[in-house]
Amino acid sequence: MLAARDSSERFFLAATTEQLTRIRRPPHSLTIMQEMRNGMMHFPPPVSRDRVISKFPKCYTPQACLQIKEDWDTRAKAACKERADRHQGWDRLKMSKAVVVGDLNVGKTCLINRFCKDVFDRDYKATIGVDFEIERFELSGAPFSLQIWDTAGQEKFKCIASAYYRGAQVIITVFDMADIKSLEHSWQWLDEAMRENEPGSCSVFLVGTKSDLLAPEERRRTERDAIKIATKMKAEFWSVSAKTGENVQGFFFRVASLAFEDSVLKDMERGITSTRIGGGDSIKSDRANLEEPQSKAVNTNCC
Numbered sequence: 001m002l003a004a005r006d007s008s009e010r011f012f013l014a015a016t017t018e019q020l021t022r023i024r025r026p027p028h029s030l031t032i033m034q035e036m037r038n039g040m041m042h043f044p045p046p047v048s049r050d051r052v053i054s055k056f057p058k059c060y061t062p063q064a065c066l067q068i069k070e071d072w073d074t075r076a077k078a079a080c081k082e083r084a085d086r087h088q089g090w091d092r093l094k095m096s097k098a099v100v101v102g103d104l105n106v107g108k109t110c111l112i113n114r115f116c117k118d119v120f121d122r123d124y125k126a127t128i129g130v131d132f133e134i135e136r137f138e139l140s141g142a143p144f145s146l147q148i149w150d151t152a153g154q155e156k157f158k159c160i161a162s163a164y165y166r167g168a169q170v171i172i173t174v175f176d177m178a179d180i181k182s183l184e185h186s187w188q189w190l191d192e193a194m195r196e197n198e199p200g201s202c203s204v205f206l207v208g209t210k211s212d213l214l215a216p217e218e219r220r221r222t223e224r225d226a227i228k229i230a231t232k233m234k235a236e237f238w239s240v241s242a243k244t245g246e247n248v249q250g251f252f253f254r255v256a257s258l259a260f261e262d263s264v265l266k267d268m269e270r271g272i273t274s275t276r277i278g279g280g281d282s283i284k285s286d287r288a289n290l291e292e293p294q295s296k297a298v299n300t301n302c303c
């Protein structure tokens with residue numbers, strides 16, 4: 001857990017460096033800082049087998065989903081195939097940013113740790129400020145990384161956490177299915193995260209955690225309520241359990257696939273040819289992010 005007191009740049013780079021040292025790096029590569037500065041990362045990160053997504057993941061329920069198609073978008077698929085046919089490597093790392101928000105104690109950290117580390121901790125340890133993981137995937141032959149930013153639910157850390165909402169491509173609002181109040185609060189969390197991003201620039205997910213705590217009938221009732229709210233939020237609903245692992249991988253594979261496809265299509269709309277797909281610009285937006293809080297002099301004792 002990185003202390004939130006670090007300056008946001010030091011915090012982000014320290015975390016990224018720590019993450020990236022886990023990746024084999026060619027000896028000739030520029031220093032991480034130089035690569036961060038030019039907003040690119042030139043390295044083929046290793047992708048473990050259990051992060052290869054060959055089939056387009058399904059939604060949890062068609063009643064509240066971002067799209068119900070069964071396969072990748074044909075244009076995105078063609079762009080990846082064209083690159084593969086040309087035996088072109090992915091010279092720039094494609095990366096998207098997902099922020100996870102929600103009341104304290106709803107299970108944000110446990111959900112992320114179940115996916116990233118396959119662990120579950122019964123004891124509650126409140127997140128201080130923010131923490132984040134980078135998960136690397138391979139989607140229809142293309143490498144893709146998802147930065148998953150875990151934020152603190154405690155009120156006193158909100159002003160630190162909100163400094164990291166900016167530049168997100170995905171917003172994941174989490175509520176505890178055994179605590180219906182946390183579902184009502186998810187509107188407010190979404191609102192605060194959207195305030196830091198362009199309207200319509202983020203895919204939104206509403207995730208009900210701790211499904212293992214509910215009896216089947218209670219779970220059906222809670223899911224019905226959540227689906228109504230997800231529909232109004234224009235969000236995709238998922239019901240998961242970090243304790244049993246139910247739907248956790250399916251959820252994050254879905255997030256990664258939609259974020260990847262979105263970013264490939266956005267590149268194409270911006271006229272970035274397939275030879276350059278993979279602008280990796282989410283890092284730049286994060287760097288912009290990092291400069292922002294400093295110039296705003298994030299007042300760590302504002303909370």
Ligand SMILES: Nc1nc2c(ncn2[C@@H]2O[C@H](COP(=O)(O)OP(=O)(O)OP(=O)(O)O)[C@@H](O)[C@H]2O)c(=O)[nH]1
Pocket residue numbers: 102103104105106107108109110111121122123124125126127128151152153154209210211212213240241242243244
């Ligand atoms: N039964 C059950 N308990 C869970 C589940 N997920 C989390 N918990 C428990 O809920 C408590 C809070 O989990 P966290 O993941 O730390 O909650 P958080 O949302 O990160 O909380 P903050 O960091 O304070 O915002 C912990 O005691 C977990 O053991 C789950 O799927 N099932």
Ligand SMILES: [Mg+2]
Pocket residue numbers: 108109110125126127150151152153
């Ligand atoms: Mg936490």
